[in-house]
Amino acid sequence: MIRVEHLTKRYGSHPAVDDVSFTCEPGTVTGFLGPNGAGKSTTMRMICGLTPPTSGVATVDGVPYRRLGNPGRRVGVLLDASAQHGGRTGREVLVLAALTMGVDRREAGRALDRVGLNATAARRRVKRYSLGMRQRLGLAHALLGDPAVLILDEPANGLDPEGIFWMRGLLREFADRGGTVLLSSHLLREVEAVADHLVVIGGGRVVARGGRDELLASAGTLVRALDPAALAAALERAGLAGTPATDGGVVVRAGAEAIGRAAADAGVALVELRPAGAGGLEQIFLELTAGESVREAVR
CATH class of the missing domain: 3.40.50.300 (P-loop containing nucleotide triphosphate hydrolases)
Structure with missing residues:
Protein backbone atom coordinates (compact mmCIF):
# COMPACT_ATOMS: atom_id res chain seq x y z
CA MET A 1 0.00 0.00 0.00
CA GLY A 211 -13.34 5.13 -7.80
CA ARG A 212 -13.16 5.46 -11.56
CA ASP A 213 -16.77 4.39 -12.09
CA GLU A 214 -17.96 6.71 -9.33
CA LEU A 215 -16.25 9.73 -10.86
CA LEU A 216 -17.33 8.91 -14.39
CA ALA A 217 -20.94 8.45 -13.24
CA SER A 218 -20.84 12.04 -11.98
CA ALA A 219 -19.89 13.33 -15.42
CA GLY A 220 -23.50 13.94 -16.44
CA THR A 221 -25.07 13.48 -19.87
CA LEU A 222 -23.61 14.30 -23.25
CA VAL A 223 -26.01 15.74 -25.82
CA ARG A 224 -25.46 16.80 -29.41
CA ALA A 225 -27.91 18.47 -31.81
CA LEU A 226 -28.14 19.40 -35.48
CA ASP A 227 -28.51 23.02 -34.36
CA PRO A 228 -26.11 23.66 -31.42
CA ALA A 229 -27.37 27.22 -30.91
CA ALA A 230 -30.98 26.08 -30.66
CA LEU A 231 -29.94 23.36 -28.20
CA ALA A 232 -28.12 25.89 -26.02
CA ALA A 233 -31.20 28.10 -25.96
CA ALA A 234 -33.47 25.17 -25.09
CA LEU A 235 -31.23 24.10 -22.22
CA GLU A 236 -31.10 27.65 -20.90
CA ARG A 237 -34.91 27.97 -20.96
CA ALA A 238 -35.19 24.69 -19.06
CA GLY A 239 -32.66 25.83 -16.45
CA LEU A 240 -30.17 23.11 -17.39
CA ALA A 241 -26.54 24.18 -17.20
CA GLY A 242 -24.22 22.74 -19.82
CA THR A 243 -20.52 22.93 -20.62
CA PRO A 244 -18.98 22.40 -24.07
CA ALA A 245 -17.45 18.97 -24.58
CA THR A 246 -14.15 18.43 -26.35
CA ASP A 247 -15.87 16.67 -29.28
CA GLY A 248 -18.47 19.32 -30.08
CA GLY A 249 -21.34 18.25 -27.85
CA VAL A 250 -22.55 19.63 -24.53
CA VAL A 251 -22.24 17.95 -21.13
CA VAL A 252 -25.26 18.62 -18.92
CA ARG A 253 -25.54 17.82 -15.21
CA ALA A 254 -28.97 16.25 -15.66
CA GLY A 255 -30.55 13.00 -16.73
CA ALA A 256 -31.28 12.07 -20.34
CA GLU A 257 -35.06 12.33 -19.81
CA ALA A 258 -34.94 15.97 -18.65
CA ILE A 259 -32.65 16.93 -21.53
CA GLY A 260 -34.76 15.06 -24.08
CA ARG A 261 -37.96 16.77 -22.89
CA ALA A 262 -36.31 20.22 -23.07
CA ALA A 263 -35.14 19.54 -26.63
CA ALA A 264 -38.53 18.14 -27.69
CA ASP A 265 -40.42 21.10 -26.25
CA ALA A 266 -38.17 23.43 -28.28
CA GLY A 267 -38.39 21.31 -31.44
CA VAL A 268 -34.62 20.63 -31.42
CA ALA A 269 -33.49 17.49 -33.24
CA LEU A 270 -30.89 15.53 -31.26
CA VAL A 271 -28.26 13.32 -32.86
CA GLU A 272 -26.70 12.00 -29.67
CA LEU A 273 -27.83 11.61 -26.06
CA ARG A 274 -25.78 9.36 -23.75
CA PRO A 275 -24.01 9.24 -20.37
CA ALA A 276 -20.89 11.39 -20.52
CA GLY A 277 -19.06 8.73 -18.52
CA ALA A 278 -18.44 6.83 -21.74
CA GLY A 279 -15.05 8.39 -22.42
CA GLY A 280 -15.88 11.21 -20.04
CA LEU A 281 -12.63 11.30 -18.08
CA GLU A 282 -11.24 13.94 -20.42
CA GLN A 283 -14.24 16.20 -19.80
CA ILE A 284 -14.04 15.73 -16.02
CA PHE A 285 -10.32 16.50 -16.12
CA LEU A 286 -10.84 19.73 -18.06
CA GLU A 287 -13.63 20.90 -15.75
CA LEU A 288 -11.73 20.14 -12.54
CA THR A 289 -8.47 21.72 -13.67
CA ALA A 290 -9.94 24.68 -15.56
CA GLY A 291 -7.74 27.76 -15.25
CA GLU A 292 -4.64 25.85 -14.21
CA SER A 293 -1.39 26.83 -15.90
CA VAL A 294 -0.17 24.57 -18.69
CA ARG A 295 3.42 25.59 -18.09
CA GLU A 296 5.64 23.24 -16.15
CA ALA A 297 7.34 25.01 -13.28
CA VAL A 298 11.08 24.59 -13.46
CA ARG A 299 12.56 23.72 -10.08
Whole structure:
Protein backbone atom coordinates (compact mmCIF):
# COMPACT_ATOMS: atom_id res chain seq x y z
CA MET A 1 0.00 0.00 0.00
CA ILE A 2 1.03 3.58 -0.67
CA ARG A 3 -0.20 6.17 1.81
CA VAL A 4 0.23 9.92 1.31
CA GLU A 5 -0.82 12.10 4.25
CA HIS A 6 -0.98 15.90 4.10
CA LEU A 7 2.07 16.06 1.84
CA THR A 8 3.26 19.63 1.18
CA LYS A 9 6.25 21.02 -0.69
CA ARG A 10 7.06 24.71 -0.87
CA TYR A 11 9.75 26.45 -2.87
CA GLY A 12 10.00 29.79 -1.13
CA SER A 13 6.45 31.12 -1.05
CA HIS A 14 5.32 28.88 -3.93
CA PRO A 15 3.36 25.74 -2.88
CA ALA A 16 4.24 23.15 -5.51
CA VAL A 17 2.26 20.55 -3.55
CA ASP A 18 -0.30 21.65 -0.98
CA ASP A 19 -1.75 19.23 1.61
CA VAL A 20 -2.11 16.22 -0.71
CA SER A 21 -3.54 13.00 0.77
CA PHE A 22 -4.55 9.70 -0.87
CA THR A 23 -3.96 5.96 -0.62
CA CYS A 24 -3.24 3.25 -3.19
CA GLU A 25 -4.51 -0.19 -2.19
CA PRO A 26 -3.10 -3.62 -3.15
CA GLY A 27 -4.77 -5.12 -6.20
CA THR A 28 -5.53 -1.76 -7.78
CA VAL A 29 -4.22 0.73 -10.32
CA THR A 30 -4.52 4.36 -9.20
CA GLY A 31 -4.41 6.97 -11.95
CA PHE A 32 -2.71 10.19 -10.85
CA LEU A 33 -3.83 13.00 -13.14
CA GLY A 34 -3.24 16.72 -13.51
CA PRO A 35 -1.99 19.36 -15.98
CA ASN A 36 1.67 20.29 -16.34
CA GLY A 37 2.90 22.04 -13.21
CA ALA A 38 0.10 20.62 -11.04
CA GLY A 39 2.52 18.84 -8.68
CA LYS A 40 2.29 15.22 -9.88
CA SER A 41 6.00 14.62 -10.41
CA THR A 42 6.94 16.47 -7.20
CA THR A 43 4.50 14.29 -5.25
CA MET A 44 5.93 11.11 -6.75
CA ARG A 45 9.49 12.23 -6.03
CA MET A 46 8.52 12.83 -2.40
CA ILE A 47 6.97 9.36 -2.17
CA CYS A 48 10.25 7.91 -3.48
CA GLY A 49 12.43 9.90 -1.09
CA LEU A 50 14.07 12.01 -3.81
CA THR A 51 12.55 15.32 -2.70
CA PRO A 52 12.13 16.09 1.01
CA PRO A 53 8.64 17.33 1.88
CA THR A 54 8.09 20.61 3.68
CA SER A 55 5.49 18.79 5.77
CA GLY A 56 3.45 15.62 5.71
CA VAL A 57 4.55 12.05 5.16
CA ALA A 58 4.45 9.37 2.46
CA THR A 59 4.90 5.67 3.21
CA VAL A 60 5.05 2.38 1.32
CA ASP A 61 3.83 -0.57 3.39
CA GLY A 62 3.87 1.72 6.39
CA VAL A 63 7.52 2.77 5.99
CA PRO A 64 9.04 5.89 4.38
CA TYR A 65 10.83 4.93 1.17
CA ARG A 66 14.25 5.98 2.52
CA ARG A 67 13.91 3.48 5.36
CA LEU A 68 13.10 0.50 3.15
CA GLY A 69 15.81 -2.15 3.14
CA ASN A 70 16.80 -2.90 -0.47
CA PRO A 71 13.89 -0.83 -1.84
CA GLY A 72 14.13 -2.22 -5.38
CA ARG A 73 12.87 -5.56 -4.08
CA ARG A 74 9.74 -3.91 -2.71
CA VAL A 75 9.04 -0.89 -4.93
CA GLY A 76 9.60 -0.61 -8.68
CA VAL A 77 10.10 3.02 -9.73
CA LEU A 78 10.12 4.67 -13.15
CA LEU A 79 10.26 8.46 -12.90
CA ASP A 80 12.57 9.32 -15.81
CA ALA A 81 13.17 6.90 -18.67
CA SER A 82 16.29 8.84 -19.71
CA ALA A 83 18.01 8.35 -16.34
CA GLN A 84 20.19 5.48 -17.58
CA HIS A 85 23.88 5.43 -18.48
CA GLY A 86 23.92 5.98 -22.24
CA GLY A 87 27.20 4.14 -22.71
CA ARG A 88 25.93 0.85 -21.30
CA THR A 89 23.88 -1.73 -23.14
CA GLY A 90 20.37 -2.52 -22.06
CA ARG A 91 21.51 -5.85 -20.64
CA GLU A 92 24.39 -4.21 -18.74
CA VAL A 93 21.98 -1.74 -17.13
CA LEU A 94 19.82 -4.55 -15.81
CA VAL A 95 22.69 -6.85 -14.80
CA LEU A 96 24.22 -4.08 -12.70
CA ALA A 97 20.83 -3.40 -11.12
CA ALA A 98 20.40 -7.12 -10.40
CA LEU A 99 23.81 -7.27 -8.70
CA THR A 100 22.93 -4.20 -6.62
CA MET A 101 19.61 -5.69 -5.50
CA GLY A 102 20.97 -9.18 -4.90
CA VAL A 103 18.88 -10.63 -7.73
CA ASP A 104 20.08 -13.51 -9.90
CA ARG A 105 21.70 -11.83 -12.94
CA ARG A 106 19.76 -14.19 -15.21
CA GLU A 107 16.65 -12.22 -14.26
CA ALA A 108 17.98 -9.41 -16.47
CA GLY A 109 17.30 -11.46 -19.60
CA ARG A 110 13.87 -12.47 -18.36
CA ALA A 111 12.99 -8.82 -17.60
CA LEU A 112 14.07 -7.76 -21.09
CA ASP A 113 11.89 -10.47 -22.63
CA ARG A 114 8.98 -9.43 -20.44
CA VAL A 115 9.02 -5.87 -21.79
CA GLY A 116 9.57 -6.85 -25.41
CA LEU A 117 13.26 -5.95 -25.84
CA ASN A 118 14.91 -8.67 -27.93
CA ALA A 119 18.54 -9.86 -27.98
CA THR A 120 19.52 -7.17 -30.50
CA ALA A 121 18.08 -4.42 -28.30
CA ALA A 122 19.74 -5.94 -25.24
CA ARG A 123 23.17 -5.56 -26.89
CA ARG A 124 22.54 -2.02 -28.11
CA ARG A 125 23.85 0.93 -26.10
CA VAL A 126 21.15 2.92 -24.36
CA LYS A 127 22.16 6.18 -26.08
CA ARG A 128 20.94 4.59 -29.32
CA TYR A 129 17.55 3.66 -27.87
CA SER A 130 14.39 5.42 -28.96
CA LEU A 131 12.23 6.98 -26.24
CA GLY A 132 9.86 4.03 -26.42
CA MET A 133 12.74 1.57 -25.95
CA ARG A 134 13.99 3.58 -22.96
CA GLN A 135 10.52 3.39 -21.45
CA ARG A 136 10.52 -0.38 -21.86
CA LEU A 137 13.98 -0.64 -20.33
CA GLY A 138 12.91 1.56 -17.41
CA LEU A 139 9.89 -0.66 -16.82
CA ALA A 140 12.11 -3.75 -16.95
CA HIS A 141 14.31 -2.12 -14.30
CA ALA A 142 11.25 -1.40 -12.15
CA LEU A 143 10.07 -5.01 -12.41
CA LEU A 144 13.48 -6.62 -11.96
CA GLY A 145 13.29 -7.05 -8.18
CA ASP A 146 9.78 -8.59 -8.32
CA PRO A 147 8.30 -5.74 -6.25
CA ALA A 148 4.76 -5.56 -4.88
CA VAL A 149 4.43 -1.84 -5.69
CA LEU A 150 5.00 0.11 -8.91
CA ILE A 151 5.33 3.92 -9.07
CA LEU A 152 5.37 5.09 -12.69
CA ASP A 153 5.52 8.65 -14.01
CA GLU A 154 4.39 8.95 -17.65
CA PRO A 155 5.56 5.41 -18.59
CA ALA A 156 3.70 5.43 -21.93
CA ASN A 157 5.55 8.46 -23.37
CA GLY A 158 7.13 7.47 -26.68
CA LEU A 159 5.23 4.20 -27.01
CA ASP A 160 3.25 3.47 -30.17
CA PRO A 161 -0.42 2.37 -29.91
CA GLU A 162 0.60 -1.30 -29.77
CA GLY A 163 3.06 -0.53 -26.97
CA ILE A 164 0.45 1.42 -25.02
CA PHE A 165 -1.98 -1.49 -25.32
CA TRP A 166 0.77 -3.87 -24.16
CA MET A 167 1.59 -1.70 -21.13
CA ARG A 168 -2.06 -1.49 -20.17
CA GLY A 169 -2.26 -5.28 -20.10
CA LEU A 170 0.97 -5.62 -18.12
CA LEU A 171 -0.19 -3.17 -15.43
CA ARG A 172 -3.63 -4.76 -15.22
CA GLU A 173 -2.06 -8.19 -14.80
CA PHE A 174 0.32 -6.87 -12.13
CA ALA A 175 -2.57 -5.39 -10.11
CA ASP A 176 -4.78 -8.45 -10.58
CA ARG A 177 -2.03 -10.53 -8.94
CA GLY A 178 -2.26 -8.29 -5.86
CA GLY A 179 0.22 -5.57 -6.79
CA THR A 180 -0.22 -1.86 -6.14
CA VAL A 181 0.24 0.59 -9.02
CA LEU A 182 0.45 4.40 -8.91
CA LEU A 183 0.35 5.63 -12.50
CA SER A 184 0.78 9.21 -13.71
CA SER A 185 -0.09 9.86 -17.35
CA HIS A 186 -1.38 12.49 -19.77
CA LEU A 187 -3.05 9.74 -21.85
CA LEU A 188 -6.44 10.09 -20.20
CA ARG A 189 -8.24 7.44 -22.22
CA GLU A 190 -5.56 4.88 -21.39
CA VAL A 191 -5.81 5.74 -17.69
CA GLU A 192 -9.58 5.43 -17.95
CA ALA A 193 -9.15 1.96 -19.47
CA VAL A 194 -6.82 0.56 -16.78
CA ALA A 195 -7.31 2.51 -13.53
CA ASP A 196 -9.55 1.40 -10.67
CA HIS A 197 -9.20 4.66 -8.74
CA LEU A 198 -8.40 8.22 -9.77
CA VAL A 199 -6.69 11.12 -8.02
CA VAL A 200 -6.91 14.45 -9.85
CA ILE A 201 -4.55 17.24 -8.79
CA GLY A 202 -4.62 20.89 -9.83
CA GLY A 203 -2.54 23.79 -8.54
CA GLY A 204 -0.81 21.45 -6.11
CA ARG A 205 -4.06 20.34 -4.43
CA VAL A 206 -6.27 17.29 -4.84
CA VAL A 207 -9.44 18.42 -6.63
CA ALA A 208 -11.08 14.99 -6.95
CA ARG A 209 -10.45 11.41 -5.92
CA GLY A 210 -12.47 8.22 -5.84
CA GLY A 211 -13.34 5.13 -7.80
CA ARG A 212 -13.16 5.46 -11.56
CA ASP A 213 -16.77 4.39 -12.09
CA GLU A 214 -17.96 6.71 -9.33
CA LEU A 215 -16.25 9.73 -10.86
CA LEU A 216 -17.33 8.91 -14.39
CA ALA A 217 -20.94 8.45 -13.24
CA SER A 218 -20.84 12.04 -11.98
CA ALA A 219 -19.89 13.33 -15.42
CA GLY A 220 -23.50 13.94 -16.44
CA THR A 221 -25.07 13.48 -19.87
CA LEU A 222 -23.61 14.30 -23.25
CA VAL A 223 -26.01 15.74 -25.82
CA ARG A 224 -25.46 16.80 -29.41
CA ALA A 225 -27.91 18.47 -31.81
CA LEU A 226 -28.14 19.40 -35.48
CA ASP A 227 -28.51 23.02 -34.36
CA PRO A 228 -26.11 23.66 -31.42
CA ALA A 229 -27.37 27.22 -30.91
CA ALA A 230 -30.98 26.08 -30.66
CA LEU A 231 -29.94 23.36 -28.20
CA ALA A 232 -28.12 25.89 -26.02
CA ALA A 233 -31.20 28.10 -25.96
CA ALA A 234 -33.47 25.17 -25.09
CA LEU A 235 -31.23 24.10 -22.22
CA GLU A 236 -31.10 27.65 -20.90
CA ARG A 237 -34.91 27.97 -20.96
CA ALA A 238 -35.19 24.69 -19.06
CA GLY A 239 -32.66 25.83 -16.45
CA LEU A 240 -30.17 23.11 -17.39
CA ALA A 241 -26.54 24.18 -17.20
CA GLY A 242 -24.22 22.74 -19.82
CA THR A 243 -20.52 22.93 -20.62
CA PRO A 244 -18.98 22.40 -24.07
CA ALA A 245 -17.45 18.97 -24.58
CA THR A 246 -14.15 18.43 -26.35
CA ASP A 247 -15.87 16.67 -29.28
CA GLY A 248 -18.47 19.32 -30.08
CA GLY A 249 -21.34 18.25 -27.85
CA VAL A 250 -22.55 19.63 -24.53
CA VAL A 251 -22.24 17.95 -21.13
CA VAL A 252 -25.26 18.62 -18.92
CA ARG A 253 -25.54 17.82 -15.21
CA ALA A 254 -28.97 16.25 -15.66
CA GLY A 255 -30.55 13.00 -16.73
CA ALA A 256 -31.28 12.07 -20.34
CA GLU A 257 -35.06 12.33 -19.81
CA ALA A 258 -34.94 15.97 -18.65
CA ILE A 259 -32.65 16.93 -21.53
CA GLY A 260 -34.76 15.06 -24.08
CA ARG A 261 -37.96 16.77 -22.89
CA ALA A 262 -36.31 20.22 -23.07
CA ALA A 263 -35.14 19.54 -26.63
CA ALA A 264 -38.53 18.14 -27.69
CA ASP A 265 -40.42 21.10 -26.25
CA ALA A 266 -38.17 23.43 -28.28
CA GLY A 267 -38.39 21.31 -31.44
CA VAL A 268 -34.62 20.63 -31.42
CA ALA A 269 -33.49 17.49 -33.24
CA LEU A 270 -30.89 15.53 -31.26
CA VAL A 271 -28.26 13.32 -32.86
CA GLU A 272 -26.70 12.00 -29.67
CA LEU A 273 -27.83 11.61 -26.06
CA ARG A 274 -25.78 9.36 -23.75
CA PRO A 275 -24.01 9.24 -20.37
CA ALA A 276 -20.89 11.39 -20.52
CA GLY A 277 -19.06 8.73 -18.52
CA ALA A 278 -18.44 6.83 -21.74
CA GLY A 279 -15.05 8.39 -22.42
CA GLY A 280 -15.88 11.21 -20.04
CA LEU A 281 -12.63 11.30 -18.08
CA GLU A 282 -11.24 13.94 -20.42
CA GLN A 283 -14.24 16.20 -19.80
CA ILE A 284 -14.04 15.73 -16.02
CA PHE A 285 -10.32 16.50 -16.12
CA LEU A 286 -10.84 19.73 -18.06
CA GLU A 287 -13.63 20.90 -15.75
CA LEU A 288 -11.73 20.14 -12.54
CA THR A 289 -8.47 21.72 -13.67
CA ALA A 290 -9.94 24.68 -15.56
CA GLY A 291 -7.74 27.76 -15.25
CA GLU A 292 -4.64 25.85 -14.21
CA SER A 293 -1.39 26.83 -15.90
CA VAL A 294 -0.17 24.57 -18.69
CA ARG A 295 3.42 25.59 -18.09
CA GLU A 296 5.64 23.24 -16.15
CA ALA A 297 7.34 25.01 -13.28
CA VAL A 298 11.08 24.59 -13.46
CA ARG A 299 12.56 23.72 -10.08
